[in-house]
Amino acid sequence: xxxxxxxxxxxxxxxxxxxxxxxxxxxxxxxxxxxxxxxxxxxxxxxxxxxxxxxxxxxxxxxxxxxxxxxxxxxxxxxxxxxxxxxxxxxxxxxxxxxxxxxxxxxxxxxxxxxxxxxxxxxxxxxxxxxxxxxxxxxxxxxxxxxxxxxxxxxxxxxxxxxxxxxxxxxxxxxxxxxxxxxxxxxxxxxxxxxxxxxxxxxxxxxxxxxxxxxxxxxxxxxxxxxxxxxxxxxxxxxxxxxxxxxxxxxxxxxxxxxxxxxxxxxxxxxxxxxxxxxxxxxxxxxxxxxxxxxxxxxxxxxxxxxxxxxxxxxxxxxxxxxxxxxxxxxxxx
Amino acid sequence: xxxxxxxxxxxxxxxxxxxxxxxxxxxxxxxxxxxxxxxxxxxxxxxxxxxxxxxxxxxxxxxxxxxxxxxxxxxxxxxxxxxxxxxxxxxxxxxxxxxxxxxxxxxxxxxxxxxxxxxxxxxxxxxxxxxxxxxxxxxxxxxxxxxxxxxxxxxxxxxxxxxxxxxxxxxxxxxxxxxxxxxxxxxxxxxxxxxxxxxxxxxxxxxxxxxxxxxxxxxxxxxxxxxxxxxxxxxxxxxxxxxxxxxxxxxxxxxxxxxxxxxxxxxxxxxxxxxxxxx
Amino acid sequence: xxxxxxxxxxxxxxxxxxxxxxxxxxxxxxxxxxxxxxxxxxxxxxxxxxxxxxxxxxxxxxxxxxxxxxxxxxxxxxxxxxxxxxxxxxxxxxxxxxxxxxxxxxxxxxxxxxxxxxxxxxxxxxxxxxxxxxxxxxxxxxxxxxxxxxxxxxxxxxxxxxxxxxxxxxxxxxxxxxxxxxxxxxxxxxxxxxxxxxxxxxxxxxxxxxxxxxxxxxxxxxxxxxxxxxxxxxxxxxxxxxxxxxxxxxxxxxxxxxxxxxxx
Numbered sequence: 105x106x107x108x109x110x111x112x113x114x115x116x117x118x119x120x121x122x123x124x125x126x127x128x129x130x131x132x133x134x135x136x137x138x139x140x141x142x143x144x145x146x147x148x149x150x151x152x153x154x155x156x157x158x159x160x161x162x163x164x165x166x167x168x169x170x171x172x173x174x175x176x177x178x179x180x181x182x183x184x185x186x187x188x189x190x191x192x193x194x195x196x197x198x199x200x201x202x203x204x205x206x207x208x209x210x211x212x213x214x215x216x217x218x219x220x221x222x223x224x225x226x227x228x229x230x231x232x233x234x235x236x237x238x239x240x241x242x243x244x245x246x247x248x249x250x251x252x253x254x255x256x257x258x259x260x261x262x263x264x265x266x267x268x269x270x271x272x273x274x275x276x277x278x279x280x281x282x283x284x285x286x287x288x289x290x291x292x293x294x295x296x297x298x299x300x301x302x303x304x305x306x307x308x309x310x311x312x313x314x315x316x317x318x319x320x321x322x323x324x325x326x327x328x329x330x331x332x333x334x335x336x337x338x339x340x341x342x343x344x345x346x347x348x349x350x351x352x353x354x355x356x357x358x359x360x361x362x363x364x365x366x367x368x369x370x371x372x373x374x375x376x377x378x379x380x381x382x383x384x385x386x387x388x389x390x391x392x393x394x395x396x397x398x399x400x401x402x403x404x405x406x407x408x409x410x411x412x413x414x415x416x417x418x419x420x421x422x423x424x425x426x427x428x429x430x431x432x433x434x435x436x437x438x
Numbered sequence: 439x440x441x442x443x444x445x446x447x448x449x450x451x452x453x454x455x456x457x458x459x460x461x462x463x464x465x466x467x468x469x470x471x472x473x474x475x476x477x478x479x480x481x482x483x484x485x486x487x488x489x490x491x492x493x494x495x496x497x498x499x500x501x502x503x504x505x506x507x508x509x510x511x512x513x514x515x516x517x518x519x520x521x522x523x524x525x526x527x528x529x530x531x532x533x534x535x536x537x538x539x540x541x542x543x544x545x546x547x548x549x550x551x552x553x554x555x556x557x558x559x560x561x562x563x564x565x566x567x568x569x570x571x572x573x574x575x576x577x578x579x580x581x582x583x584x585x586x587x588x589x590x591x592x593x594x595x596x597x598x599x600x601x602x603x604x605x606x607x608x609x610x611x612x613x614x615x616x617x618x619x620x621x622x623x624x625x626x627x628x629x630x631x632x633x634x635x636x637x638x639x640x641x642x643x644x645x646x647x648x649x650x651x652x653x654x655x656x657x658x659x660x661x662x663x664x665x666x667x668x669x670x671x672x673x674x675x676x677x678x679x680x681x682x683x684x685x686x687x688x689x690x691x692x693x694x695x696x697x698x699x700x701x702x703x704x705x706x707x708x709x710x711x712x713x714x715x716x717x
Numbered sequence: 718x719x720x721x722x723x724x725x726x727x728x729x730x731x732x733x734x735x736x737x738x739x740x741x742x743x744x745x746x747x748x749x750x751x752x753x754x755x756x757x758x759x760x761x762x763x764x765x766x767x768x769x770x771x772x773x774x775x776x777x778x779x780x781x782x783x784x785x786x787x788x789x790x791x792x793x794x795x796x797x798x799x800x801x802x803x804x805x806x807x808x809x810x811x812x813x814x815x816x817x818x819x820x821x822x823x824x825x826x827x828x829x830x831x832x833x834x835x836x837x838x839x840x841x842x843x844x845x846x847x848x849x850x851x852x853x854x855x856x857x858x859x860x861x862x863x864x865x866x867x868x869x870x871x872x873x874x875x876x877x878x879x880x881x882x883x884x885x886x887x888x889x890x891x892x893x894x895x896x897x898x899x900x901x902x903x904x905x906x907x908x909x910x911x912x913x914x915x916x917x918x919x920x921x922x923x924x925x926x927x928x929x930x931x932x933x934x935x936x937x938x939x940x941x942x943x944x945x946x947x948x949x950x951x952x953x954x955x956x957x958x959x960x961x962x963x964x965x966x967x968x969x970x971x972x973x974x975x976x977x978x979x980x981x
Contacts, residue, residue: 151900152871270760299759299927300971304979311981328901330930330973335981357975371902373934374974375957384934386906390870605810606818606826608774612803613829616796627820 108181109288109321110140110163115176115190117162120169130394132158132171134345137421140288143314145322147336147353149329149368153391155345156325157211160290163323164208165189165197180205180288203234207286207319211293214273217265224261227280234284243283250279253316254309271302275309282319289313290323295331307335330372333357338427341365344392344402347421351428361430363407401433409434446709455701462695466515469508477505477662488683495683498674506667507687513663514645514692517579521644522637524583525590530633532587533594538602538621544595551588559585559647560656567656575658582647583640590636597629631710635703642699649692664688718921719748719771719806719889724780726766740766742945743780748889748921753911755924755932757968758942764925767942768891771923772808773799784889804833807887811894813874817866823877824862827851830884850880854910872903879910886918893925908935929972933957941965 114137119130132155140146150156158171167173178189182205189201202208210216217226227247231238248258256275265273274294282289291310295303313319326332332339332353339356341349341364349362360366367387389406392398398405404414413433421431446452475481481492481502488495494504536547563581567573601607601624610624645664651657652665653672671677671685726741741763748754756764769775771782773789782789784806793802810816817823827847828838836843851858854876866874875895882890892911896904908931911922926932932939932953939956941949941964948962960966973979 151902300929300973301759301967303973304971304981307979308981328973330901330975333975334973334979368902369975371905372975373905373930374976375930375933375969375972384905387902390872605812605816608772608808608810609816609826610818610829611774612772612807613833614800614803624818627818 106141106143108139108141110138110181111177111179112136112138112163113177113179115159115162115178116174117158117167118172118174119158120172122170128395131345131397132394133162134394134397136162136176136342136345136347138163138340138347140321140323142320144338145310145314145324145336147332147339148323148325148342149327149332149339150342151327151391153344153394154342155394156342157292159342160208160210160292160323160325163189163290164202164206165192166202166208182287198234199236203230203281203284203286205286206288206290207281207284209277209281209289209291209294212297213277213281213294214265214270214297217273217277219265222262222264223268223276223280226265227261227283230280231283247280247283250283250318251276253318254279254312269302270298271305274298274302274306278306278309278313282313285318287320288323289319289321290325292325293327294324296326296328303331304334307331310335329357329368330374341368344397345394346402346431347429348403348432349430351426351430355426355428361424361428361435362403362432363409363434364403367406367408401431446706449705449709451701451708452705455698455705458694458698459702462511462691462698463515465508466512470505470512473505473508475502475505477501477509481505485681494687495681497670497681497684503667503683503687506662507664507691510662510664510667510688511691513575513658513661514648514665515641515695517575517582517648517658517663518641518644520576520579521582521586521647522640524580525587525640526633526637528583529587529590529636530594533591534598534621534625536591537595537598538617538625540599547591548595551591554585555588557585560651560654563651563656571659573657573659575661575663578648578651578658579644582644582651586640586643586647590640593632593636594629597632598625601625601628631706635706635710638699638703638706642696642703645692645695664692718750718785720783721746721767721771722781722783724767724770724782725778726763726770726775727778739945741770741777744942744945744947745780746940746947746950748923750888751915751919751921752938753915753922753924753936754938754940755926755936756940756942757926757929757932759927759968761944762942763945764942765893768808768893768923768925772806772891773802800833803887804885805887806889806891807882807885809875809878809882809890809892809895811897813871813878813898814866816878817874819866822863822865823869823874826877826881827884830881833885846884847880850883851877853883853913854880855906856880871899872907875899875907876910879907879914882914882920883917886920888920890914890920890922891925892922894927895924896931897926897928904931905934911935929957929968930974941968 114135115133116135117133119132121128121130136159148156161167163178165178173190179186180189187201189197224244228240228243231243247261251258251260254275256279260268260272260276268276295306298306310322314322324332324336336353338351339353340347341362343364349365356365357369360369371384371386373384387406392402400416401414401419404410411433419431419433419436421429422436423429424435478501480500482496482500484496484498484500486492486496492502494507497503532547532551536544562585566581607620607624610620648657648663649665649668652663652669655669657665667688668685676684722745724741724744728738728740730736744767758764766775770777776790787793789802793799817826827850831838831843831846848858851861856873856876861869861873861877896907899907912935914920924936936953939951939953940947941962943964949956949960949965956965957969960969
């Protein structure tokens with residue numbers, strides 16, 4: 105039985121936006137439960153606006169205005185005991201948790217590197233922000249070793265970001281983010297901006313990190329289910345601020361239970377023969393406005409199987425056996 | 439566009455800054471009308487401290503200092519505006535031509551820009567002062583404008599060069615827009631905010647530079663400006679002799695005007711740069 | 718209808734010691750009426766440069782583009798002729814953000830389309846056309862007109878661009894990575910609009926992408942570009958099952974599939 109690393113229970117986080125003279129509340133994450141185990145690569149899949157990036161920040165408790173943490177608990181299990189992140193101060197999080205227990209690679213991280221600093225400087229800056237006193241030589245040596253382990257050229261450390269190709273930059277970012285050997289790595293759309301060849305190399309880097317036991321598990325967030333599927337052991341599907349389905353990757357793809365998951369899978373083209381004749385179907389409509397989500401099940405306006413109950417009451421998350429969870433009235437036994 | 443104006447109007451810094459500035463402008467415009475004393479003619483006894491008859495006292499030549507300060511404010515503001523007008527006009531034309539036409543035109547214009555950038559304004563002013571003995575405020579404003587447009591032209595050129603490659607420019611081109619129409623409708627609005635800010639900064643620069651030139655004696659020879667008041671005050675050693683009513687009012691007004699404009703430009707920066715908003 | 722002959726584009730950087738970058742090298746291909754052709758390759762392969770040259774936005778270093786018998790760069794010179802060309806050859810660009818001037822509402826791109834075909838943008842006929850165009854691409858005019866670009870989603874913005882194409886009805890559309898910045902689940906519904914345009918009035922599309930699976934799904938022919946050259950060409954099934962060039966093989970192997978997992 106793999107050890108539990110992360111327990112997220114009923115978290116909600118809203119954005120408060122000033123629009124003219126009134127304040128709009130966007131319920132980006134609204135009642136999410138998540139569990140992460142060792143040696144697991146959990147994929148979180150959802151469209152833009154589903155709240156997945158916000159969820160990443162919530163897990164880290166990286167809450168900055170206009171985001172507000174509304175309710176719930178985020179607990180990580182360290183080597184000796186646990187830490188309740190939602191009750192820690194930013195200072196505590198910065199020195200004890202961020203980078204050391206959990207690391208986040210935000211969206212477009214590879215484009216956010218300061219162009220006038222060499223990778224070496226960036227590495228030193230990152231480490232300095234999590235440890236008050238550092239030995240520069242040691243850090244650079246450690247980084248060089250890590251680069252070697254991940255198949256990156258050591259001389260990349262002495263280069264500027266623009267001298268590296270997109271794929272190499274992203275892999276360098278991953279190497280730097282995991283330098284302090286965090287238990288959990290959260291990657292938000294790490295490969296979306298890359299060409300397919302680089303994408304594959306980036307995924308391999310995550311695999312290598314896990315295999316060499318440098319990190320214990322990964323949360324991989326993306327809108328591209330075909331890419332997530334290549335690396336994730338388990339997947340969560342997120343829609344409109346809530347998780348609608350969870351299960352092992354193979355099962356989820358083979359037999360999706362939630363109509364949204366079904367629609368997602370049906371809309372992805374691939375180079376497998378027969379797809380041109382099969383004709384892809386897609387989900388009509390748009391994701392809802394999270395400041396005014398639909399009543400009942402949030403997916404009901406776009407769902408082909410909507411029943412009367414769906415418009416009125418939100419379906420609960422039920423366990424249909426074998427760690428399969430789904431929130432849909434179609435799967436709730438009377 | 440409307441959103442920007444709304445944000446501007448509700449920004450506290452902007453309101454404070456622009457109110458103070460407009461107050462000074464009002465003083466400059468209406469002051470001399472309400473107090474129609476000739477600032478340059480003999481009005482009474484010399485070096486009198488402020489009293490009811492002479493609210494800001496008199497200088498060594500017996501001239502009314504309140505009149506001087508009021509007219510001086512008006513003149514200094516006028517010079518500031520003129521400088522900004524000249525600098526922005528030249529800078530926009532050169533920057534736009536260089537940024538949109540590119541090629542040889544760009545090279546030539548940038549060379550000119552670099553040369554002008556390298557010319558020290560003060561030296562030029564001293565040179566001009568030694569050849570033209572009678573200098574009006576317009577000449578000074580022209581001088582200041584002509585020596586300060588380069589950085590702005592460069593900035594405009596840079597912005598336009600990056601805008602040129604944006605897809606919406608291509609799409610407008612393919613819709614049949616002529617170059618001029620393209621420049622006005624697609625490019626100009628995107629640099630408008632920058633131009634606005636630069637204008638404010640140039641007014642500031644103009645007022646301060648004029649004061650600087652006047653104090654060392656190469657400013658305007660006709661009329662009276664805040665800088666010229668300070669020049670007389672320093673020539674007559676007003677500081678050493680404790681004639682505070684001579685140099686404090688003009689100095690204070692310069693400080694207040696430039697500070698208020700700085701506040702306005704900070705506010706504008708906040709609004710136009712969305713990342714600084716929400717503080 | 719369109720023939721690209723020995724197209725080459727070389728960039729020279731620097732004033733004294735010139736550095737040469739060969740963006741496009743000796744590229745030749747044809748596009749017939751009603752065809753959907755994909756130009757597949759990674760970023761830096763020269764596909765966008767080729768598109769800009771075909772669109773008459775960037776001049777070639779050598780080679781020619783022949784459209785309906787005329788050389789696009791040598792025979793089309795006067796303003797009238799250029800506008801005529803853009804009525805027949807138009808574009809949908811990749812970035813739904815920079816395709817719109819943030820100062821204007823999205824109506825502007827549609828009004829520009831109306832203007833291009835010679836109709837007064839403020840007339841009733843224009844409004845009719847705009848409404849019809851938006852409905853054609855699956856958008857509700859009342860939800861979209863009068864809004865600023867940042868108020869719409871990426872998918873909606875791209876649909877509006879395609880609506881503009883419906884208004885203009887060009888013979889050839891160059892779609893440069895039209896869906897790469899859109900969520901995976903939305904891509905197909907937008908791509909299929911190009912097919913719809915072809916069915917409605919026989920337009921051809923040159924579809925530029927780095928996504929082999931999309932190219933496979935929608936094209937009649939695939940051209941693979943690598944480092945400025947065309948390295949593989951043929952109908953989708955052929956290119957997928959019998960890739961000739963090393964790069965094509967790598968490209969196909971790197972496309973993530975739903976029902977097959979890579980060994981990493």
